[in-house]
Amino acid sequence: MAENIGWELYRTFLAVLQEGSLSGAARALGITQPTAGRHVEALEHALNVSLFTRSQLGLQPTDVALALRSHAEAMQHTAASLERAASGHADGAGVQGVVRVSASEIVGVEVLPPIIAALRERHPRLVVELVLSNRVQDLLQREADIAVRMVRPSQAQLVARRVGSIEVGLHARRDYLDRHGTPRNAKALWEHTVIGFDKPTAFLRGASKALPGFTRDAFALRADSDLAQLALIRAGAGIGMCQVALARGDALVRVLPNAFAFQLETWVTMHEDLRASPRCRATFDALAEGLERYAR
Known part of the structure; x- marks a missing residue:
């Protein structure tokens, strides 16, 4: 097996995996399709493995390629992190450069914009x-x-700071309740249009302990996107979290409010190696x- 394989070969390999074709990878990377093909062939030769097979659907990754994917993604994250770190030291001191922030859909869209x-x-x-x-981003990688x-x-x-608990409750628009009435107990809730998740989640399992029956089958409107659920509530479609x-x-x-009140303990975290980064x-x-x- 060859030593000192260039990162650009792994980068092209990962792009082909992500895009499903040499042409798609070439567009994503800003290189020509023949160059992308040469990179893949060079990596296959260096590793002495076959990474893709051709089919009517495009390039199909082999089992080896799928096994290497997470390692190539880790290299991609490290390279991007290196570039962000370098950007903070260019052309003088002070707060400058690129910082990458991960947050859930609701927090990222509804809460963070004015802060940023x-x-x-x-x-x-x-x-x-x-x-x-909504996936927990891996700060370690x-x-x-x-x-x-x-x-x-x-x-x-990781360096972590607890910022408080964000309370979640059941809500509806006033005109929906004017049309359908306000449920006075948990049993009456299920006579309404309830908005919830399509797939089981840790949040849903926790919520079902507070409010028995709060499961997927009870939801008349289902969406795994928190933003979609919020949009449905705002549109007056039903009752949701x-x-x-x-x-x-x-x-x-x-x-x-007395039957359903869910606390989301909220933390801001970063890798300890970034503590000294302005x-x-x-x-x-x-x-x-x-x-x-916001939590207050």
């Missing part, structure tokens, strides 16, 4: 990449520099302070 806007006003040379995902998490991090290598602070701003009406420190502090105000 104020942060950019203070530090105009800072570039913020906002990743919206540098998929993100900073993450807002609804669970306490357990890894010793919403952060209390957001509902207050939208003038939504809370339903069964760009990450400034972003970490701004997010923590802004989220503390």
